[in-house]
Amino acid sequence: MPAKSPGSCNTTNHAVTSWVDEIAHLTRPERIHWCDGSEEEKSALTKLAVELGILIPLNQEKRPGCYYHRSNPNDVARVEQCTYICTANAEDAGPTNNWMAPDKMYAKLRALCDGAMRGRTMYVVPYLMGPPGSPLCKVGVEITDSIYVVLSMRIMARMGRQAYDQLRDSPHFNRGLHCMLDINPERRFIAHFPEDNAVISVGSNYGGNVLLGKKCLALRIGSWLGRKEGWLAEHMLILGVESPEGKKTYAVAAFPSACGKTNFAMLVPPPAFKGWKVWTIGDDIAWMKPGPDGRLYAINPEAGYFGVAPGTSTKSNANAMQMIQRDTIFTNVALTPDGDVWWEGHDAPPPQECLDWRGQKWTPDSKEKAAHPNSRFCAPAANNPMLAREHDDPLGVPVSAIIFGARRSTTMPLVYQAFNWIHGVYVGATMGSEMTAAAAGNIGQVRLDPMAMLPFCGYNMGDYVLHWLRMRKLISSPPRIFHVNWFRKGADGKFLWPGFGENMRVLKWIVDRCHGHADAEETPLGWVPGPRAFDLTGMENFDVEDLEKAQAFDVEEWRNEVIKSNELFLKLYPHLPKELIFQRELLISRF
Numbered sequence: 001m002p003a004k005s006p007g008s009c010n011t012t013n014h015a016v017t018s019w020v021d022e023i024a025h026l027t028r029p030e031r032i033h034w035c036d037g038s039e040e041e042k043s044a045l046t047k048l049a050v051e052l053g054i055l056i057p058l059n060q061e062k063r064p065g066c067y068y069h070r071s072n073p074n075d076v077a078r079v080e081q082c083t084y085i086c087t088a089n090a091e092d093a094g095p096t097n098n099w100m101a102p103d104k105m106y107a108k109l110r111a112l113c114d115g116a117m118r119g120r121t122m123y124v125v126p127y128l129m130g131p132p133g134s135p136l137c138k139v140g141v142e143i144t145d146s147i148y149v150v151l152s153m154r155i156m157a158r159m160g161r162q163a164y165d166q167l168r169d170s171p172h173f174n175r176g177l178h179c180m181l182d183i184n185p186e187r188r189f190i191a192h193f194p195e196d197n198a199v200i201s202v203g204s205n206y207g208g209n210v211l212l213g214k215k216c217l218a219l220r221i222g223s224w225l226g227r228k229e230g231w232l233a234e235h236m237l238i239l240g241v242e243s244p245e246g247k248k249t250y251a252v253a254a255f256p257s258a259c260g261k262t263n264f265a266m267l268v269p270p271p272a273f274k275g276w277k278v279w280t281i282g283d284d285i286a287w288m289k290p291g292p293d294g295r296l297y298a299i300n301p302e303a304g305y306f307g308v309a310p311g312t313s314t315k316s317n318a319n320a321m322q323m324i325q326r327d328t329i330f331t332n333v334a335l336t337p338d339g340d341v342w343w344e345g346h347d348a349p350p351p352q353e354c355l356d357w358r359g360q361k362w363t364p365d366s367k368e369k370a371a372h373p374n375s376r377f378c379a380p381a382a383n384n385p386m387l388a389r390e391h392d393d394p395l396g397v398p399v400s401a402i403i404f405g406a407r408r409s410t411t412m413p414l415v416y417q418a419f420n421w422i423h424g425v426y427v428g429a430t431m432g433s434e435m436t437a438a439a440a441g442n443i444g445q446v447r448l449d450p451m452a453m454l455p456f457c458g459y460n461m462g463d464y465v466l467h468w469l470r471m472r473k474l475i476s477s478p479p480r481i482f483h484v485n486w487f488r489k490g491a492d493g494k495f496l497w498p499g500f501g502e503n504m505r506v507l508k509w510i511v512d513r514c515h516g517h518a519d520a521e522e523t524p525l526g527w528v529p530g531p532r533a534f535d536l537t538g539m540e541n542f543d544v545e546d547l548e549k550a551q552a553f554d555v556e557e558w559r560n561e562v563i564k565s566n567e568l569f570l571k572l573y574p575h576l577p578k579e580l581i582f583q584r585e586l587l588i589s590r591f
């Protein structure tokens, strides 16, 4: 057996120790480090990562506690083609997931992991997803050979002893194994075994593929558990809107990756909204369960934000700019000569010279971008100046509004409200969005992404939609459902709506609708704000006609939209709830 150093085994949980033994036997590390989540451990691992060249310290005066990391250039985003749901029955994974039989995948991955940690340290990372003591909180243990993963998991999840304290002697925890291997895309697999509550990820060291608490446990395995246990695991931010009178209303919002969830979750209201505040509970994932009062309650299982850096500025997200001043790990952004970071869309003008995300000399004349479009910051939620106190509440927050959002340059209005829950589920299920750099693929192409969960649903997408419909029976006071689109463009190719802080105006209408206070007009799509429903104070340079264009309903575009949604309907047909087909018929008849 390898030496158990430097942290000695800090759990007596037999299921954990025997699984760690099994993995050590397979991967043959030189050392096992049992992480405890302490500050001393963080300092020691950071120092080691710097010595090994995995992290570069940034200018500690400007950015205390901040470090820089470059990934392998072949490993910069999630890889959906390498992501598998391995269930005994292929139909349980459904037509939108890659599937392989568990035995076959286990055999393949065991062969790849055989001796994979020889001469290296194996880290055992216990963590909690969710506030301790929450009925939704889950325990995971990730075994990894990447210090970058350990330090990032320490930010993204509640990592350390508290996980063993919650687990006690239970065998019910998510078993996550991560082996970097040689970061070869040919040998890259992110395999989920929902029936075993297990994940194995090999051949990558990129966040979404390897921080196993995040997309793997909190969404893919989470959605599977949610269906079994009667709750929802969603790709949603959670925010609280506080009115000048101090009344708080909570909303969750699903947008595909890199469509502005972090910015929306940290929105700063414009000056005209004096006294209004937006508080963040989460920026990426919501776990939601009906409460005893019949409302839907949401927790954020995470403890940090893994946000897209390019485009982040004081204008787009002033709170994030403050948050990432300290204790942040930056990956694949540009490194300036004074030990600071820069990216396209940053407040600061492009540096005269810097190193790009690949480590090559970059100047403003370079053709390539300095920061990778999917470069990221990884920062503790505790640094967010607008972090809601309720973010730690084990019971979560009661949700009044569910917002679906997409990146669409045409068709989709700025905002509309679904007529009811079933219609809202149809709206979410037929969501289409232009693809972004967050996943390898055809950027800009519209793809159907039901509830922004296409890459993250751990079971048959048809059953997933059915689960949403069934949840209504467990919620006597359901949230209202909305659809928004900040990205519609005019004939000149420019965005019709300014977005960012101005989205507060849309959010206020949504909040008012939830309380029965705002005007709306009925359209074929749903309820939309009346002509004077939006408060445009302070937008003197905004052309009101652009708002009309942003809200316009175009029958031709919607015909195409319905035709496009048929693709998904046909794909999911054997498991598609018939309610969705009725909803489509109703929509067509309303045109």
Ligand code: SAT
Pocket: 077, 078, 207, 208, 209, 214, 215, 256, 257, 258, 306, 438, 439
């Ligand atoms: O890269 S992550 O999967 O962590 C973020 C995202 O794509 O939503």
Ligand code: MN
Pocket: 235, 256, 257, 258, 284
């Ligand atoms: Mn995400």
